[in-house]
Amino acid sequence: MNxxxxxxxxxxSSRLFFDTGIVDDLRGRLGERLELFLLDTSExxxxxxxxxxxxxxxxxxxxxxxxxxxxxxxxxRADDWLDRRVGFYPLSLRQSLREGxxxxxxxxxxxxxxxxxxxxxxxxxxxxxxxAMMRWHYGRFRYVPRPLIERLRTERPAILLANIQxxxxxxxxxxxxxxxxxxxxxxxxxxxTVGKGIVTPHLQRYIVQNxxxxxxxxxxxxxxxxxxxxxxxxxxxxxxxxRPREEYExxxxxxxxxxxxPVVLVMGNTPTNAPFEQQFVERLVHWWDETGGTERFSLxxxxxxxxxxxxxxxxAALSREHTxxxxxxxxxxxxxxxxxxxxxxxLSNAGTILLDALxxxxxxxxxxxxxxxxxxESWAIKNVSGEHYxxxxxxxxxxxxxxxxxxxxxxxxxxxxxxxLAQERARVAGEVVGEVDGRAAERVAEAFVxxxx
Numbered sequence: 001m002n003x004x005x006x007x008x009x010x011x012x013s014s015r016l017f018f019d020t021g022i023v024d025d026l027r028g029r030l031g032e033r034l035e036l037f038l039l040d041t042s043e044x045x046x047x048x049x050x051x052x053x054x055x056x057x058x059x060x061x062x063x064x065x066x067x068x069x070x071x072x073x074x075x076x077r078a079d080d081w082l083d084r085r086v087g088f089y090p091l092s093l094r095q096s097l098r099e100g101x102x103x104x105x106x107x108x109x110x111x112x113x114x115x116x117x118x119x120x121x122x123x124x125x126x127x128x129x130x131x132a133m134m135r136w137h138y139g140r141f142r143y144v145p146r147p148l149i150e151r152l153r154t155e156r157p158a159i160l161l162a163n164i165q166x167x168x169x170x171x172x173x174x175x176x177x178x179x180x181x182x183x184x185x186x187x188x189x190x191x192x193t194v195g196k197g198i199v200t201p202h203l204q205r206y207i208v209q210n211x212x213x214x215x216x217x218x219x220x221x222x223x224x225x226x227x228x229x230x231x232x233x234x235x236x237x238x239x240x241x242x243r244p245r246e247e248y249e250x251x252x253x254x255x256x257x258x259x260x261x262p263v264v265l266v267m268g269n270t271p272t273n274a275p276f277e278q279q280f281v282e283r284l285v286h287w288w289d290e291t292g293g294t295e296r297f298s299l300x301x302x303x304x305x306x307x308x309x310x311x312x313x314x315x316a317a318l319s320r321e322h323t324x325x326x327x328x329x330x331x332x333x334x335x336x337x338x339x340x341x342x343x344x345x346x347l348s349n350a351g352t353i354l355l356d357a358l359x360x361x362x363x364x365x366x367x368x369x370x371x372x373x374x375x376x377e378s379w380a381i382k383n384v385s386g387e388h389y390x391x392x393x394x395x396x397x398x399x400x401x402x403x404x405x406x407x408x409x410x411x412x413x414x415x416x417x418x419x420x421l422a423q424e425r426a427r428v429a430g431e432v433v434g435e436v437d438g439r440a441a442e443r444v445a446e447a448f449v450x451x452x453x
Contacts, residue, residue: 005157007162010163013188026448039060064147090119093120094120138177140177164185164206165197173202184448184452186444193221194386209234214228238333239341243337261298264415266348267302267353283404303328363418365399366401
């Protein structure tokens with residue numbers, strides 16, 4: 001039987017597929033047919049190779065052409081030139097501009113390329129042009145590195161994409177189309193259908209977590225509903241298993257925090273999305289210190305996994321009694337689950353962590369202002385202005401903080417009335433993440449395998 005390649009292009013999808021058990025499930029179903037393509041090149045990339053024991057692994061270095069011919073180099077340079085003008089990012093930005101995705105967040109030279117309108121390319125914003133660009137972008141005769149195309153031609157694998165909206169997976173899609181190979185893709189997160197990249201129309205099956213995402217694929221990306229499978233959100237499987245209080249207390253003791261005290265979990269955003277987060281941390285710690293908060297509860301800070309400046313941005317909370325700052329990591333989802341099942345309050349701006357908190361029924365405060373920002377700067381509110389936040393922001397599942405005084409009031413309210421918004425938290429979590437029964441990862445694996453026969 002032909003091999004099956006599971007392509008994991010980024011740390012988020014690697015964490016999801018390893019930590020929820022999807023990789024293990026596929027290994028059990030496919031045996032020696034399975035091979036992992038681990039394309040993450042971050043500082044934590046080696047962690048995924050360690051966890052892939054017993055499965056064949058291919059890393060990015062082996063897919064490049066070290067001894068490219070002059071003709072191949074010219075082909076590659078021409079393809080790169082066109083891609084920057086009519087390829088993945090231009091197509092993604094053009095769709096966002098046309099549909100109004102992230103309209104409030106768009107800014108020239110934004111570090112998040114999906115939010116930089118100058119990357120839309122030189123062509124006028126007209127839908128017919130996008131159709132021609134899409135035909136080139138996913139065309140069978142684009143450049144594909146010689147080692148990859150030779151393996152596709154000789155091995156003829158079925159290809160499973162853990163995240164289809166990544167520039168890194170384009171060669172796999174193009175190569176699979178060239179040889180007529182089975183292609184199945186997973187939409188990596190709840191917000192990816194509306195502003196996180198175009199979706200190729202060339203897959204046999206699309207796997208999403210809820211009905212809203214399925215409707216988005218039909219409406220915005222032209223995918224037939226019959227090709228879409230709703231599985232629920234695999235990350236909720238990790239949260240579904242209840243951890244004993246002892247595990248939580250052990251985590252706190254490992255951070256030199258007193259497990260008998262209430263804990264406020266302060267969840268960070270990226271420096272790109274929250275450039276004034278350092279000022280917020282400084283004011284929060286100062287208030288907590290000056291008003292006797294040190295006697296009432298502890299503060300535990302979790303910087304975003306992509307925050308490489310975390311020591312600077314969270315310096316005010318380092319080396320203080322009753323505070324702790326965890327080092328950013330993509331590989332500690334189990335620890336996050338323990339904290340979210342037992343922590344007393346979650347304080348965050350936006351992102352998946354806000355949804356994680358609601359799924360785990362945590363009293364949650366959403367910070368909607370930028371501490372210390374000059375007039376005219378409004379990053380926090382824009383972070384929750386996207387289409388995918390509409391259901392959350394229309395709900396009453398969490399407390400809103402539009403100034404620091406609201407943060408203070410909300411923390412006090414959440415600590416004293418933890419069950420106040422529980423019913424609304426459960427309702428919204430059910431709408432946004434789909435069924436939570438601990439079997440979503442199993443359904444994802446089943447959808448992959450059934451799609452390739």
